[in-house]
Amino acid sequence: MAKEVSNLEQFKDGVLGNNPVLVQLLGMCPTLAVTNSLENALVMGMAATFVVVMSNLITSTLRNLIKPHVRILIFTLTIATFVTIADLTLKAYIFEVSKKLGAFVPLIIVNCMIICRAEVVAIKKGVAKSLADAFGIGIGFTLALSILGVVREILGSGTLMNRQVLPDAFLDGHTWVIMVLPPGAFLTLGVVVGVVNHVRARGAKGGAA
């Protein structure tokens, strides 16, 4: 029973306490590049979740066979295989979104968040714990991407999931185009990280008092 709780805690830690993007600042490239709309952010989050879950599953199952000095190579090849599967699947079923994501689907291979989970958790812990961790990290990643996607899509295009949400007066030439361009990504993530730090600092102070 105790083990089940710790799995749950491992899961929660990935989503909130140690959110890969907002707290650990890992996997920044897709975070910044594909969050110009919520749709892209969700698809990217799901693809990365699939890869991290499968890579943790394989690495954790084989953890007693992998020799320490070739482990990084094994991680990378495992991840590359599942990224190829994810890429071909996206191309087959949602071609439009896959075209928008472009090179960033194959770039999941070098997403440091995934290799970090293999190195920190999967190679040491059992399959159940590794899976819980992978789901937590994957969902935490998707959550962070969605926050950025929502902010940037609403301010930049006045829409959400391609549906108009802001009044016409705003859309009539007053959208903040900068939010869907590269600078908007950096600025939004900077502000969101600031807010998260602020909330965490307050939480820590409140807990102590």
Place this chain on the structure above:
Amino acid sequence: MSIGVLVGIFLSVALVNNLVLAGFLGICPFLGVSRKVDMAFGMGCAVTFVITISGVVTWLIVHAILTPIGNAIGNPGALYFLKYVAFIMVIASMVQLVEMYLKKFFPPLYTAFGVFLPLITTNCAILGACLYIDMKPETQNLLNAAVYAFGGGLGFMLAITIMAGIREHVRFSDVPKCLQGAGITLLVAGILALAFTGFTGIGK
């Protein structure tokens, strides 16, 4: 093949579509190794070096191995599903090779690069540049691909060195507590990216 096309490709990838500030590649080292100018410059040099070699070698893999074998089977794209695995293998082994070569023949350079060399394997600017070379119609010959890769590396070096220069000054300014560290760095990167959008319209 005119020299103008090459200059166009070079300017486009180094400034207009800068891999870091417009393409969001290599953000991790861009944020992580940009505390001091000399470190940033070293990282930039190492990346330029590896990116140029990997760009050329991955081009050769696609055009001299995967496509001919595919042609022999009767379908040029038959082996393209191997691309990603092949690319990452090439980059990892190139980094290893460059490391051994430098250690043997240029020890001072090796010590200067230090821990950056192995780190470059997971730098997405490298894999990204190789993937873009593979995707773009204008980099389908070897010389263009080499120029693209080299320009991408120099663009990375430019961006990370400017960033380090700014951050050395930010250290002395009074930043709100919650924005210290990553927050202010991202905001500075945003303003830098805004400046780089000013290059839009040069070349293509």
